[in-house]
Amino acid sequence: MTDLLTPRAIGQSLVRRDGVDKVRGTATYAFETDVEHPAYCHPVQATIALGRVTAMDTAAAEALDGVLAVLTPFNAERLASTEDAEYAVLQSTEVAFRGQLIGLVVAETSELAREVADGITVTYAEQPHDSELRTDHPGLYAPEQVNAGHPTDTAEGDVDAAMAAAEVTVDHTYETQMLHNNPIEPHATTALWEDGSLTLWDSTQGVHPDRAAVCEVFGLDEERVRVVCPYVGGGFGSKGNPHANVMLVTMAARALPGRPVKLALTRQQMFFLTGYRTPTIQRMQLGADRRGRLSAIAIDVVEQTSKIKEFAEQTGVPARMMYASPNRRTTHRLAPLDVPIPSWMRAPGECPGMFGPEVAMDELAEALGMDPVQLRIANEPDVDPDTGKPWSSRHLVECLREGAQRFGWDSRGPGRRREGDWLVGHGMASSVYPTMRQATSTASIRFSGGRYVAEIGAADLGTGAWTVLPQIAADALGVDVADVDVAIGDTRYPTASVAGGSSGTNTWGSAIVQAAREFRGKYGTDPQDGDEASGDVDQAAMDDAHAAYAFGAQFAEARVNADTGEIRVPRLIGVFAAGRIINPRTARSQLIGGMTMGLSMALHEDSVFDTRIGQVANHDLADYHITVNADVGEIEAHWLDEHDPYVNVMGAKGIGEIGITGTAAAVVNAVHHATGVRVRSLPVTLDKVLAGLD
Amino acid sequence: MKPFAYARPADVAEAVRDVAAEPNAVFLAGGTNLVDHLKLGVARPDLVVDVRTLTSADVSDLPDGGLRLGAASTNSEVAADRRVRERYPVLAQALLAGATGQLRNTATTGGNPLQRTRCVYFADVTTPCNKREPGSGCSAVGGYTRYHAVLGTTAALPDPTAPETCIATHPSDMAVALAALDAQVQVLGPAGERTIPFTELHRLPGDDPSRDTVLEHGELITAIDLPPLPAGTRSAYRKVRDRASYAYALVSVAAVLPPGGDVRIALGSVAHRPWRATRAEELLRGAELTDHSVRAAMDAELAGAQPQPGLGGGNGFKIPLVNRTVVATLRALTSEASA
Amino acid sequence: MDAQVTLTVDGTRHQLPVDTRTTLLDLMRERLGNTSPKKGCDHGQCGACTVLLDGQRQLPCLALAVAHDGAEIVTADGLAPAGELHPVQQAFLDADAFQCGYCTPGQVCSAVGVIEEAGRGWPSHATADVTAELSPEQALTHDEVAERMSGNLCRCAAYVNIVPAVQQAAGVQA
Structure with missing residues (x-):
């Protein structure tokens, strides 16, 4: 306490x-740093998904007036550490994914840098690549652990026996799509190498971790490196770790001592280089008795990683602690592919991991003829089912009840309702996010x-x-x-x-x-x-005796056009129990922002991976749709006055990520209520419901 | 972006001469599409001839009761024009369904119908595309086909390596309305002026997908004329898209319904050009417009439609979708007419 | 290839040679030191660079500088000469209509344009009947503002706060 x-x-x-x-x-912001006489960088990217660069014709480029440097695997400095394959830029001619950085042009103007970079002829020895995520991928493996240090698999009791004995079961496969963080400020850096010291004005979620990574890669002492970042134009996880562009611009600065250099990735390049959320395939099993008491919960997750750097999204983790059940199993398997490197995106694990389970709960409620809110309340665990620890505070039930009341959940009829040309439905889901504190900060x-x-x-x-x-x-x-x-x-x-x-x-x-x-x-x-x-x-006092999470409940109204199947969500209400709120004004913005991003995931976002060539087909903001203003109607975020004496001296839990968890499930559940069509893969788009309309 | 020379001639005649004289020259008006393509390397001109301030920016009355839209009038101005809104609501609605306020303030009457396809492979110079690089093949076949054609394609399952293969769609909303309105395109070229029916401006890919329109090099759209419509004519544009705004159409429908007359239907985002549903129009000639009759007419229109398989399930959904959208659009128009 | 242009940005006249390829956005950000307009996509797909170009909200990322000789540009910074915030800026602040702030200058300029367009009775995609006259109030309902502001992506997703901010600045009831 x-x-x-x-x-x-x-x-x-x-x-x-x-x-x-x-x-x-x-x-x-980073690129905008006012420096004397900057030079501009533009990267060269691989246009094959696997193989080797055999030649790069840079002679003409280097001879051009105004070109200051052309860096390639053939002339770049050797890095002190190449342990992290993402950061080992230009250290070998091997190409591990399409769009990988294979060169950089530095020039007096941005126009010239781009022209020259785009004009460099590259010759490759191409190999057949493998970039398709499949549940029967022969290379599927269990990682040593999943993101945030969680165990890969957990098991308690006997799920198979419980499923066989259960009065009601749900056994379906759910899929979440590949997603790209897409902060509106592209990943960008202004860099200056001067007198053996480096200054990076970088767009980063952490100046110190950023510096540590650069120092490791270049073998520099930390006191010789300064990273500055007063403002970040959004990150959502994609600026949590530096990506290869930071190493590349550092290399450019070192190649031009005394000259500040600027590198901003283009929007298109961000789809190859700055991380993304892996698509996930989630087989969900739920077994229950007629009263809705769960006897089995299992989630078996298949997702992808890049072959050169592992990232294991902890998708199965929330199913370990959300609801009580004597028999539980969670597993994660990765397909190693010739693809860009996945990484953190807002609520890694919880965001995709609250889709399959929360839709499955809706399906179970339907099979039981039970209210989905009541089903969740009926399975409220006394202690953390995963660790056996008591909760530091858990007010999910209160969130569910208050959310239901605010939303008018009780008016929800059993079946379809039509208003004019629109079919109207209501759906809900729970939200969760662990309360964490990092070990280092002064x-x-x-x-x-x-x-x-x-x-x-x-x-x-x-x-x-x-x-x-x-x-x-x-x-x-x-x-x-x-x-x-x-x-x-x-x-x-x-x-x-x-x-x-x-x-x-x-x-x-x-x-x-x-x-x-x-x-x-x-x-x-x-x-x-x-x-x-x-x-x-x-x-500061640290409590290890309790399981600490923020909880929430989200309620969605979906409208589906009876003719076209167009899906709109005019109303979304979330109620959260996230400890003490430091600033209600900024907190509300964060929660609403998370919920809106969840709506965006539910309806719009979809990185369509072209497995024939190994890249996202729709790699710009015209084709990768994020929710726009007109998609948003009423979105409310409320919170309980929760006091948690165990988490920290402020009594505060995190609020940046919980808003995106469960939202997509609530929307899909509402679409089902409106149309009778159960969509188990995201995003839910009109083509998936059209066939089910009259 | 490759370097290019820039010219702003004194008048349109000079502009046409400048472009005609340089095989790798292009006209620049609002630039919303061209500048995008210059950056991507999709357009690589040696000379850019700026006509933005050379053609008329006015919307003016024609002696026959129609309207003339000067090529330099912006999409915003045309959509806001009282005469356009009252007499040609289908056009105002189509314009307002397109792009965003910022883009409509820049994009022009002459430029909008000449915007190029939004096929993701056309925009990506690292992938083969017959439209961008004739003979290189078509990456869209078997790829990301959600926004691609189901009508007017060369074959049921086109050969992606064949030089004529292209399943791109035309992305303009405005053009779909203009097709339904039987607009006329005023063109000035090296050989003088000519008028092209709007429905004949755009091509199907045929054996040369690199050509979107029948315009010859150096020909410039100077105005688009809207013919008069009988009093009491109703018209509407319905755009179906995933996002509520700022998205290209999955399908769209422009419908024009003169009182007691024959309905005109144009379809968007289903073919390489705005698609006049002439077969459906014929079948509906003199018929009562009911959900049933319209659906049957559209079934006939779409009898030859070819779904394109592809990533995420392909685009077969467009065939029922466009049918349903036409039914809904005409239902709304006829109920409005009877109200 | 260079050409000479003269431009006024936020009240300051600039005369300088530009590469014919240079966009108004890069000219402001990389040559004139005015980084108020932001680059989010560089292709007219996000709206972060929105400025008032010759009085109308437009996207300088898609405008070649050479084609806009003589242009008058006002950025979000120029809306607050001498530090006095424009009513739209004040409303954004009051409504917490942003988080990271990167799309914000574009949102602000766009909102100024939206209010001006509504004042002229321009319809939008959200307008039920385009044939009818439209009062500024009718043009600035929730759905109208949301549609009209849809050319400005906000990844932090402050949309729920942006709409009332625009309405507040325009003096219409939310």
Whole structure:
């Protein structure tokens, strides 16, 4: 148990501190860094999916006026570490996936760099590639663990026996699509190598992890490398780890000492180089008695990874803890393919992993003739079924009830309803996300000119760190939030963990509170100018005895055009139990943003992988659809007043990711209610329901 | 982007001469499609001749009661024009269903119908495409065909390696409305002026998919004329798409229904050109428009339709979808007429 | 190949030689140091670069600078001369109508254009009857604003806040 901070600034709906700069466009993002006389980079990408570059004709390019450097596998510097194959740019002529970086042109202007890069003739020795995800892929294997360190497989009891004995069963295969993060700010860097030191103005979710990766790859001491990133134009996981472009631009900077260089990936290039969510194939089994008590839960997941770097999405993980059942099994198998490298995308694991199970629960409710909300309530576990630990707090049932009430769930009839040309249906699903805290983060607090300055290398991707961290610091120091400044987004400030896993505020906030306590302990309440103290997150109380998660419930109304099958979702309501909310204003935006991205996943987003050539066919924003304004009607996010004394001193759980979990299932369940058509693969599009319409 | 020379001649005659004299020259108007393609390397001109300010930007009355849309009028201006909205709502609706407010403020009457296909392989210079690079083959066959043609293709299962294979669709919404309206295209070329019926402007791929239209090199659209319609004519445009806005059509329908007259139907995103459903129109001539009669007429229209298999299930859904969309569109028009 | 152009951006006149290939967007961002218009896709597919070009919301990523000699451009930064926020900017701030901020300058310029277009009675795809006159209020209902703002993608998905912000700035009831 932790004594929670007394909330004064915490809980206030403060306006974003970076807001004025953002509405004017004067907040400076990585590519926009004002440097003297920059040079511009444009990459060369492989146009085969597997094989080897045998030659690159760069002579003409190099001779052109204004071309400063042409980097290829044949002339690039040798890196200190090539252990991470994603980062080993231009270290070999091998091509492991289509679109891989095989060169870079640096020129006086961006127009010239692109022209020259596009004009380089590349000769390949091509090999047949394998880029199709199949459940019968001969190379399927069990990874040593899945993302976030979870075990690959778990089992308890006997699922097969329970399924055979169950009065009612559901056994179906569900599929989630390949998804690309697509932050609106492309991955971009301004880089300068000068006097043996490197400065990267990079768009990253973590300046310190970014620096660590670059130092490892180039064999540089950390004190010679500075990474700066005051603003991030969205990341959603894709800027959590640096990608190969960061290594490439660093290489360019080192090739041109003293000259700042700029590299922004094009939107099209992002579909090859900046990570994505693997498609998943989920076989779900549920067994229950007539009263809806689950006797078996099993999920067997097949998904893909790149052959050169493993990423194992932990899709089966939420099924381990969501509902009670004596017999449980979860497995993950990966198909290693000649494809771009998958990585983090908002709520890896929970996002796809709350699709199959939550649609299966709807199917079970239908088979039982039971209300889907009641089915979930009936299977509420007393303790975490996975670990046996008690919950730090679990208010799923309250979320379900309040959501149902706010949505008007009780008005939901058993069957189809028609309003004019539209078939109307209601659906729901649960949401979940683990509450995490990273092991490394330090904050310092300095008293300067009558104000307190909290420094930490944290990142604000739109999540509100610029605004929220001062609120935490103010309450920890016991001062007015207006008297607190924060400085973030620079490796010159103390080490901060990545903004990922919805852990940023928990981790950085814990470090700030620790620093504030150190500060007060050292200097009391009447400090002198220049007094400074620091604190580490690892000094903060850490609870291991409880299972800590945020929970939620989402309710969707779907409308399906009776003639065309067009699907619209005019109403989405979420209720969450996510601990104490630091800033309701920014929190609401994050939750709504997550739900809207979930809607986008449900209806629109689909990276259609062309397995013949090994690339996403629709690799731009005209063809990869993300939800637009007109797709969104009413979206409400509410939360319970939850106090969790175990998670951290703020009593806060993460809110960046839970909003996207369960949304797609709620939408698919609503479409089923409207049409009677059960869609088990995402996205749910008109062609999938058309045949079921009159 | 390859370097190119830029010219802004004094008038359209000079512009036509400039382009005609340079085999690798193109006209530039709003540029929303051309600049996109310059960046992708899909368009690689040596000379860009800017006509944006040379043709008329006006919407003017014609002596026969029709309207003339100057080639430089923007999609926004035409869609907002009172005369267009009152007399040709199908055109206003089609324009407003296309692109976005920003793009409509830039895109022009002359340029919109000449926009090129949105086939993802056409836009990707690393893949074969007969339209972009004649003879290289067609990557779309067996690939991502969701937005591709089901009518007017060369064969049931086209040979992707054949030089004539192309299953691209024409992406313009405006063009579908203009096809249904029997618009006339005013063209100035090296050989002088000519008028082309809008329904004959666009081609099927035939043996040369690289050519979208019948325009010869150097020919410039100077205006599009809308013929007068009988008083009481109703018209509508229905666009079906995955996203509620800012998306190309999966299918679209433009319908024009003169009082007591014969319905005209044009289909979008089903063929290499806006598709006038002449077979269905014939069958519906003099018939009462009911769901049943329209469905039957469309069944006949679509009898030769060829679904294209492909990634994610192909595009066979378009055949029932376009039929249902025509039925729904005409149902709405006739109920509006009887209301 | 270079050509000379003269442009006014946010009230400042610039005369300079440009590569014929240079777009207005790259000219502003890479030559004039005005990075208020953002590059999200460079192909007219996201709207992040939206500015007011000769008074109308347009996309400078699809405009060749050489073809816009003499143009007047106002970016989001130019909407707030001397630091005084434009009503649209203030409304975005009040409604928390953004998160990461990258699409925001484009959203703001687009919203200014939307309000102006609504004032002229322009219809949209959301307009039920295009043949009828349209008052600014009718042109700025929730569905109208959502449709008219659909040319500006927001991946953080602040749409639910953007619509009321535009309505607030236009002085219409949400």
